[in-house]
Amino acid sequence: MSNTDFALAVEDLTVSFDGFKAIDNLTLYVDKNELRVIIGPNGAGKTTLLDLICGKTRASHGSIKFKNQEMTKLAEHRIVRAGIGRKFQTPSIYENLSVFKNLEVSFPRGRSVFGALAFQCDDEVKQRVQAVADEIGLGDQLETEAGLLSHGQKQWLEIGMLLMQEPELLMLDEPIAGMSVRERELTAELLQRICQGRSVIVIEHDMDFVKRIAHKVTVMHQGKILAEGSMDEVQNDPKVIDVYLGH
Numbered sequence: 422m423s424n425t426d427f428a429l430a431v432e433d434l435t436v437s438f439d440g441f442k443a444i445d446n447l448t449l450y451v452d453k454n455e456l457r458v459i460i461g462p463n464g465a466g467k468t469t470l471l472d473l474i475c476g477k478t479r480a481s482h483g484s485i486k487f488k489n490q491e492m493t494k495l496a497e498h499r500i501v502r503a504g505i506g507r508k509f510q511t512p513s514i515y516e517n518l519s520v521f522k523n524l525e526v527s528f529p530r531g532r533s534v535f536g537a538l539a540f541q542c543d544d545e546v547k548q549r550v551q552a553v554a555d556e557i558g559l560g561d562q563l564e565t566e567a568g569l570l571s572h573g574q575k576q577w578l579e580i581g582m583l584l585m586q587e588p589e590l591l592m593l594d595e596p597i598a599g600m601s602v603r604e605r606e607l608t609a610e611l612l613q614r615i616c617q618g619r620s621v622i623v624i625e626h627d628m629d630f631v632k633r634i635a636h637k638v639t640v641m642h643q644g645k646i647l648a649e650g651s652m653d654e655v656q657n658d659p660k661v662i663d664v665y666l667g668h
């Protein structure tokens with residue numbers, strides 16, 4: 422494939438587990454500043470697709486290009502460094518550290534041991550921590566121990582930890598699971614803000630939430646793309662109603 426303007430270009434991607442194709446010759450393009458939601462029934466391959474993009478799982482076949490750079494052969498940390506951040510369902514924050522410290526440790530340090538050692542918490546880091554904390558709605562909770570935050574706040578903190586690295590593609594797996602109604606609203610607003618400077622891919626089952634946030638929806642089924650388009654388009658697609666929304 423030649424170079425494209427897409428942030429992410431996935432082409433002919435396949436992964437087999439013992440002969441079973443969890444992702445089957447899938448092609449998907451995501452624009453810069455786009456918020457894409459992936460929906461589909463259990464076992465459709467949604468999580469596996471994100472695992473492939475972030476390098477946790479290796480493709481059997483096909484290509485994943487991020488800003489025109491091939492990702493399929495890169496180690497996971499190189500994919501992170503290329504600008505891809507991934508949030509899993511369970512938060513992996515440091516419960517006994519403050520919000521400030523959690524964000525501070527996520528600031529990308531110098532790449533060498535010396536860089537890391539010589540690094541001090543200077544104004545640049547403090548400013549970024551404050552900016553990210555404000556973005557995730559925890560700007561006045563910097564000294565709070567992370568373990569004392571609500572479930573929703575912990576999820577936002579983890580998003581903040583990813584934002585500290587300024588990813589150009591952020592991937593989130595069911596970000597509102599377990600959240601209160603108010604937390605869901607705030608998460609929708611947060612996602613709308615953070616996709617203004619980057620692409621975001623969200624896996625989600627809650628259709629009201631999908632309607633609120635999605636620029637475009639991709640429906641997966643049996644490792645393939647069943648439909649793609651606006652929420653209205655996919656919602657009225659008989660194939661989608663048949664395998665997913667009608668149930």
Ligand SMILES: Nc1ncnc2c1ncn2[C@@H]1O[C@H](COP(=O)(O)OP(=O)(O)OP(=O)(O)O)[C@@H](O)[C@H]1O
Pocket residue numbers: 438443461462463464465466467468469470
């Ligand atoms: N490492 C693995 N080894 C074997 N099979 C796997 C592996 N990872 C995923 N699968 C299988 O691939 C299929 C797709 O799973 P995946 O978790 O990607 O689906 P999903 O669309 O995210 O589903 P859900 O909505 O339930 O999270 C499932 O049948 C699953 O059992």
